[in-house]
Amino acid sequence: MNEQALTVREAIVGRRSIKKFNGQPVDREDLFNIIDDAVWAPNHQNREPWRLIVACGKELKKLHELLRDTTIPDWRTLSEDEVEKRMQKFTTPGAYVFVIVPEDPRQKERLEDFAAACALIQNMMLLAWDYGIGTCWKTPEFLDNPAFREKLGVKPGERIVGMVQFGYFDELPKGKERKKSDEIVTIFGSDQEENDED
Numbered sequence: 001m002n003e004q005a006l007t008v009r010e011a012i013v014g015r016r017s018i019k020k021f022n023g024q025p026v027d028r029e030d031l032f033n034i035i036d037d038a039v040w041a042p043n044h045q046n047r048e049p050w051r052l053i054v055a056c057g058k059e060l061k062k063l064h065e066l067l068r069d070t071t072i073p074d075w076r077t078l079s080e081d082e083v084e085k086r087m088q089k090f091t092t093p094g095a096y097v098f099v100i101v102p103e104d105p106r107q108k109e110r111l112e113d114f115a116a117a118c119a120l121i122q123n124m125m126l127l128a129w130d131y132g133i134g135t136c137w138k139t140p141e142f143l144d145n146p147a148f149r150e151k152l153g154v155k156p157g158e159r160i161v162g163m164v165q166f167g168y169f170d171e172l173p174k175g176k177e178r179k180k181s182d183e184i185v186t187i188f189g190s191d192q193e194e195n196d197e198d
Contacts, residue, residue: 018134021167
């Protein structure tokens with residue numbers, strides 16, 4: 001069991017998206033502990049609309065093959081070195097979580113479920129950071145590829161919200177500045193008051 005080391009603020013401000021993992025495996029128990037805590041994300045009417053497809057440990061080999069077949073359709077014509085190089089972005093993470101929600105025909109519920117799944121993903125990423133595990137939330141086009149979806153185990157009427165890679169890393173990416181509140185906030189009624197003064 002991981003003892004929490006970071007404050008909520010430290011986790012939010014310090015977390016980075018990791019693009020270069022070092023290939024070290026992620027412990028299944030750690031990953032499931034992260035998921036068990038992440039499900040406390042806010043979700044409308046407590047529907048908990050998500051389900052997760054996880055690859056960690058021995059399942060990674062089959063997932064790598066699916067990712068190879070999907071993203072490098074001509075891989076058989078390439079050299080082993082070239083395939084390995086192109087697959088590195090998929091083979092160095094130590095675990096994968098695919099977050100899936102139902103495509104509710106009602107727009108309100110569909111948007112609510114998508115938003116809830118995004119909150120779940122953020123929770124997983126922050127909790128993983130507290131474990132010293134990096135993450136990267138990805139939404140590549142191939143997530144909508146019918147053959148990929150079928151082989152992954154996604155059912156008709158479901159949507160993959162994201163593919164989250166988990167893993168360890170040797171280098172911490174530098175954080176990019178974010179916009180401050182004075183750049184993104186409009187005080188309610190302030191525009192109207194300015195117009196009233198004219």
